[in-house]
Amino acid sequence: MVIDNWWQTELGAPTIGTHARWPARPGFAGRPLAGIDADVVDENGDPVEVGKQGFLVIKKPFPSMMRGVHGNPEKYESVWNENPAGYTSGDLAVKDEHGYISILGRADDVLSVAGHRIGSADVEDALVSHPAVAEAAVIGIPDPLKGEAIIAHVILRRGYEDQVGRGLRASITEHVRHQLGPIGSPQEIRVVESLPKTRSGKIMRRVLRAQAMGQDPGDLTTLEG
Known part of the structure; x- marks a missing residue:
């Protein structure tokens, strides 16, 4: 049994x-543990209906929680004031009729394509289900027609490197289209040798987005060497 x-x-x-x-x-990850007051709310801080997507918040502080951000009190204040309900985790979630909470992913990892919202993780899962793709990370960049266009960064499995120029990108795009529909298919697929990750293995999509936009990627101290 996995708890x-x-x-x-x-x-x-x-x-x-x-x-x-x-x-x-x-x-579902479970329910709030002892001493934790967590809920799934909308942008106004009101609880959402059962089964409806919302923002995961912690309504009250508890003993092990951070008490500040060193040298940046404004940042600490912002995580408590971004949503009227309490501490903003930055994650999207749903709650069922038993009070169990399922974490859907980061709120800032949701893409808006032609009026449709789609999670980065959903597109990445579709990409890595293609036999040629070992790892993937997707970002959204501004698009005058769609709002955002999906750009996929993929690491290929061994043995597929020489197929890049022989329709492999088209094959991957068609695979994602079959899995998610036209809205989820990437506008561009970029084959890379590595993805920017933290030391704990989390992909830093903001670095990819900054590179695509020609912007400063910001603090890279947590990037693995």
């Missing part, structure tokens, strides 16, 4: 989880 949980570095300890005595619900 799931959700937390962040800023929180210092598991915050939402499935206790060993609770029934597990597939796809």
Whole structure:
């Protein structure tokens, strides 16, 4: 049995989880643990309906939670004031009728393509299900017609490198189109040798977005060497 949980570095300890005595619900991390007041709310801080996507917030501080951001009190203040309901985790979530919470991904990792919202993780999952793709990361860049255009960065599996010029990109694009529909298909596929990651293995999409936009990528101290 796998006992799931959700937390962040800023929180210092598991915050939402499935206790060993609770029934597990597939796809859901669990319920707020002892002493945690968490909820899924809209942009106004009001609880959303069961099964509806919203923002995951922590309504009250608890002992292991961060008490500030060194040298940047404005940042600490912003995470408590971005949403009226409380601390903004930055994650999207849904809650079921039993109070279990499922984490859907980062709020800033949702792409808006032609009026449709699609998660970066959904496109990346479709990409890596292609036999040639080992890893993938997608970003959205401004597009005058679609709002955002999807740019995919992929690392190929060994043995597929020499097929890049023989329709491999088209094959990958068609595969994603079949999986997600036309809205989810990348406008461009860039074959890369590596992806920018933190030391814990999290892909830093903002670095890819900054590179695509010709912008400063910002603080790179957490980037793996």
